[in-house]
Amino acid sequence: MRWIAALLVLLAAGETTLGDDAQAAKDATIVETLLRLKTVDVNSNPKLKDAVLRHLELHQGTPKYVDLVEALNVLGVEEELLQLALADPASTAGVHAGTLLLQRDQAELIAGKINGDDEEIAIKAAGLLGYVGSQEAMEILKPLVLENQRTRPTRAAAATALGHSRLGEKYLLRVVEEGKLPADLNFTVANVLYASTDATIRAEVAKHLTLPATAGSKPLPPVAELAKRSGDPTRGQELFKTTATCIKCHKVRGEGKEVGPDLSEIGSKLPKEAMFISILDPSAGISHNYETYSAILDSGNIVTGLKVNETDDSVTIRSAESIDKVIAKTEIEEIVKSSVSLMPAELQKTMSEQDLVDVVEYISTLKK
Ligand code: HEC
Known part of the structure; x- marks a missing residue:
């Protein structure tokens, strides 16, 4: 065994002007042999290690x-x-x-x-x-x-x-x-x-915690379980535009308002489990660029919403009702980023469990 190890070291130290393919083949041989030998410490011989590292890169x-x-x-x-x-x-x-x-x-x-x-x-x-x-x-x-x-x-x-x-x-x-x-x-x-x-x-x-309840105060099963259900996407689409109010804040293929992200391709972006979490616990992970801001005005008033524009002189805040307000910076005492999503936390209360499953089934069909 020892002579094989010695030979390997020689091989690794050999010619340095090989072409890429020849070098790669030689490195592969060295790695194969090392894997069989098991007794050689790669780290103690720089030439051997170089050969291994080159091979690893592939x-x-x-x-x-x-x-x-x-x-x-x-x-x-x-x-x-x-x-x-x-x-x-x-x-x-x-x-x-x-x-x-x-x-x-x-x-x-x-x-x-x-x-x-x-x-x-x-x-x-x-x-x-x-x-x-x-x-x-x-x-x-x-x-x-x-x-x-x-x-x-x-x-x-x-x-x-x-x-x-x-x-x-x-x-x-x-x-x-x-x-x-x-x-x-x-x-x-x-x-x-x-x-x-x-x-x-x-x-x-x-005894200590409850899961969110749907219409009729019926607690939902855990998200992992909800994600396994299948629903009726046609019914889900209808609900999306009506009872569930999603359309008031989300655009799908040109229809709807733009408070939250466009959901036209959400099915390619999020697995069902993440969709349920987005709906049931919106503040758990707020989508980038959709953070909520509160502008505290000199008048004592507070304007809350998305910051959709900012210039040297003013800030534009879009409310949950999709109304844009341009506020002069001179009127603003302070503007703070909130950790609470502009998406309401209890939307499921307007729906039954099946409604929720259907809505998620619908948005998961929205793919590229
Ligand atoms: C009042 C406005 C509002 C309503 C109503 C609303 N959303 Fe949202 N939604 C938002 C905002 C704002 C965000 C981005 C901030 C966040 O991630 O929490 C968001 C984020 C999301 C996301 C995550 C998107 C992403 O790209 O990660 C999903 C999914 C979603 N909403 C689905 C729904 C569904 C389904 C409904 C209806 C049951 C709904 N929303 C109702 C405002 C709303």
Whole structure:
């Protein structure tokens, strides 16, 4: 065996003026041999490592990349593993990369993303830990739920992530029982715990939290369950334009008002589960560019809505009724961004469970 290792090192150190194809073929041979040998430490020989890294580059972002990094114990590629994991935290490769990072004591790297300025990445990083699901991952997630200085979507992502494991569920239940859960996470956590496969947890949470109720005060099932139902899209379309009032704020193929995002292609953007959350808990994740602003005027009046335009002298605020008001900056004492969506939180109260399912069925047919 030892002579094979010696030979490999020689091979790796050999000619450097090879064409790309020849080089790639040689690198592949080296990697194949290393995988069989298992006794050679790639990290201790720079030439061998270069060959492995070149080979890895060909597999960047793929499950094979993670497999090779683990099998050959390639060190120093943690940043690449993290990128791969965050690109798709809910995939086998993503979870494998995340698991490897924690095994390599790189929890800080993932925590850094949760603490960073980019909310979308923070949400993905929290989700990643949930899918990894190890004890260590849970310990990182637990305090996040309670940390008020974090944005609500990040805290909600941490709570949802905890819900992927029984230990996490038990922790959330305890937080609820002790009355420590921030109220803006009630919906998120109720959804997680009502969907638990553990009947005791479901019974316990029912003593403290309720799921949103539809017309007739009938509580809805958890979102995960709603998402499995199928509805009548034609009926849903009718409701969208009438009782459910969606058309007052959303455009679909040219019809409707423009307070919220155009939903003409929403079926290609959001899975059903996310649609239910958008309707039942609009403030859980406010779409970019649709944040609510409140302009506090010198007169004491407050104008709330979307900021649709801003010049040197004025700000235009669009209300929930789709009325645009141009306000002179000289009249404004302060303008603050709110964490509450302009989309009303209790729309489901005007609908039955079937109505809601039908509306979601309808919007999920709206594809590119
Ligand atoms: C008073 C206005 C208003 C009404 C009524 C309303 N929405 Fe919204 N909706 C908004 C606003 C504003 C946003 C963007 C902010 C946010 O994400 O919460 C939004 C966001 C959404 C999103 C997420 C869009 C995205 O691109 O991520 C969906 C889905 C949605 N609404 C569906 C509906 C449905 C279905 C109804 C009817 C049951 C409805 N909305 C009623 C204002 C409204």
